[in-house]
Amino acid sequence: MDLLTRLQELETLSRTLDPSRAEREQVLNAASRYANDFVDGINDLPVYVGNAGTGEGLYDLPIAESPRPMASLLATLRSEIDTPGINPASGGHLGYIPGGGIPHSAVADYLAAITNRYAGVFFASPGAVRLENLLIRWMADVVGFPETTAGNLTSGGSIANLIGIVTARDARGVTAREIPRSVVYATTHAHHSVDKALRIAGLKECPLRHVPMDAHYRMDATALDALIAADRAAGLRPWLVIASAGTTDVGAIDPLDAIAEIAARHELWFHCDGAYGGFFALVPELRARLRGMARADSLIMDPHKGLFLPYGSGAVLVKDKPAMLDAHHYMAHYMQDTADAREEASPADLSPELTKHFRGLRLWLPLQLLGVAPFRAALEEKVLLARHFHHAIQQIPGFEVGPVPDLSVVTFRYVPPRGDADAFNQRLVQAIHRDGRVFLSSSLIGGRFTVRLAVLAFRTHLEHIDTALTVLQDAVAHLQES
Numbered sequence: 001m002d003l004l005t006r007l008q009e010l011e012t013l014s015r016t017l018d019p020s021r022a023e024r025e026q027v028l029n030a031a032s033r034y035a036n037d038f039v040d041g042i043n044d045l046p047v048y049v050g051n052a053g054t055g056e057g058l059y060d061l062p063i064a065e066s067p068r069p070m071a072s073l074l075a076t077l078r079s080e081i082d083t084p085g086i087n088p089a090s091g092g093h094l095g096y097i098p099g100g101g102i103p104h105s106a107v108a109d110y111l112a113a114i115t116n117r118y119a120g121v122f123f124a125s126p127g128a129v130r131l132e133n134l135l136i137r138w139m140a141d142v143v144g145f146p147e148t149t150a151g152n153l154t155s156g157g158s159i160a161n162l163i164g165i166v167t168a169r170d171a172r173g174v175t176a177r178e179i180p181r182s183v184v185y186a187t188t189h190a191h192h193s194v195d196k197a198l199r200i201a202g203l204k205e206c207p208l209r210h211v212p213m214d215a216h217y218r219m220d221a222t223a224l225d226a227l228i229a230a231d232r233a234a235g236l237r238p239w240l241v242i243a244s245a246g247t248t249d250v251g252a253i254d255p256l257d258a259i260a261e262i263a264a265r266h267e268l269w270f271h272c273d274g275a276y277g278g279f280f281a282l283v284p285e286l287r288a289r290l291r292g293m294a295r296a297d298s299l300i301m302d303p304h305k306g307l308f309l310p311y312g313s314g315a316v317l318v319k320d321k322p323a324m325l326d327a328h329h330y331m332a333h334y335m336q337d338t339a340d341a342r343e344e345a346s347p348a349d350l351s352p353e354l355t356k357h358f359r360g361l362r363l364w365l366p367l368q369l370l371g372v373a374p375f376r377a378a379l380e381e382k383v384l385l386a387r388h389f390h391h392a393i394q395q396i397p398g399f400e401v402g403p404v405p406d407l408s409v410v411t412f413r414y415v416p417p418r419g420d421a422d423a424f425n426q427r428l429v430q431a432i433h434r435d436g437r438v439f440l441s442s443s444l445i446g447g448r449f450t451v452r453l454a455v456l457a458f459r460t461h462l463e464h465i466d467t468a469l470t471v472l473q474d475a476v477a478h479l480q481e482s
């Protein structure tokens with residue numbers, strides 16, 4: 001066979017990758033029907049399904065040379081993926097930190113995928129990069145960072161923490177030789193992605209001081225000051241303090257203003273983790289509590305938490321743009337044509353990624369289509385729902401609660417008249433999971449097994465909180481009998 005004949009053959013085969021308009025519409029319509037059925041039926045689905053297998057049916061569809069029909073693939077998607085486990089799109093998801101999934105972002109993802117704009121480099125797609133930087137500046141404005149802030153839209157909070165910490169490391173000159181005497185400060189309630197980031201950044205051997213917390217599980221700023229002073233007196237080099245604007249465990253806001261003041265006085269880099277809590281700055285009532293975020297050197301926030309986006313959206317803001325560039329910028333010969341465009345910083349120069357998804361569109365489109373007002377309202381609603389639950393659960397005999405929530409996480413446990421309370425609450429959480437009407441999770445807080453209710457799903461409204469109260473009452477009654 002000659003080359004041209006073979007080329008014709010290959011073209012015919014490879015053309016299926018580029019379907020006709022009618023074919024595209026067919027696939028899209030099937031997907032759209034699936035999505036609409038899913039959303040319309042969401043309140044009839046359990047929030048947690050523990051008895052529908054673990055996706056083993058996927059083995060029946062090995063990747064093969066030949067095509068399979070869309071209908072059978074959607075059926076598999078439903079039974080093997082969208083049924084077992086937690087349904088994070090449900091309003092009854094009240095565990096961990098619930099995620100979002102607003103449909104407008106899905107539409108934006110679709111468009112970003114079809115046009116496949118190269119959003120890593122300004123030269124390649126100036127509009128896409130400008131849009132992402134514009135969103136960074138909008139977020140900077142929300143939290144009180146200056147106009148000159150640099151930042152990056154990441155896949156989530158973990159990578160955002162990594163970028164912030166790597167920037168801090170290089171800005172403070174924490175080289176290998178300095179590591180053993182370069183001290184980091186955080187509480188035990190700092191998110192574990194911070195520890196992970198420190199390790200990935202090669203900083204595992206930095207002494208890490210766990211700063212004590214007060215009765216509300218907020219960092220004790222006086223203790224921080226004393227620890228730093230003691231370390232300095234001992235000839236060590238304190239360089240980084242990591243505080244939380246909303247801890248994952250209990251939703252506590254560390255005293256950010258006091259921490260900022262101490263960090264400035266001792267010349268530490270102040271990294272603030274607002275993955276969960278940062279966007280609550282949109283709520284007027286909470287702005288004062290979160291004001292100290294503005295004084296951090298670097299800050300992270302997760303649009304896939306606080307702005308209800310689908311998973312895959314975090315953000316990091318850094319005040320010192322040259323420092324962020326220094327820590328991430330590289331140049332390759334094959335990219336020499338891209339070097340001149342300096343009007344807007346490129347994501348590739350501010351993060352570990354080169355090629356990246358055009359993440360900005362999934363944030364920009366809903367903010368534009370809906371305006372900020374519904375996001376602000378939803379966040380305030382979540383805070384008030386958490387307060388409502390905190391109050392209501394105390395009216396049920398036997399329950400004891402943690403502090404009034406700073407944000408939208410409530411901790412509580414049932415104290416049984418006899419027997420081991422930890423074991424009882426463990427069984428309580430298992431009973432809630434079996435019930436499936438709502439999903440709650442637990443944590444070990446102050447060494448005690450504690451149940452958590454976290455309100456952040458955009459579909460969570462008063463009815464879901466009332467269901468949670470009913471489920472808890474039913475479960476306790478049931479466990480008391482058995």
Ligand SMILES: *Cc1c(COP(=O)(O)O)cnc(C)c1O
Nearest residue numbers: 156157158191193248273275276
């Ligand atoms: C969720 C969370 C993270 C990690 O973010 P991912 O988006 O899950 O990677 C970090 N810090 C806090 C406080 C969080 O709640």
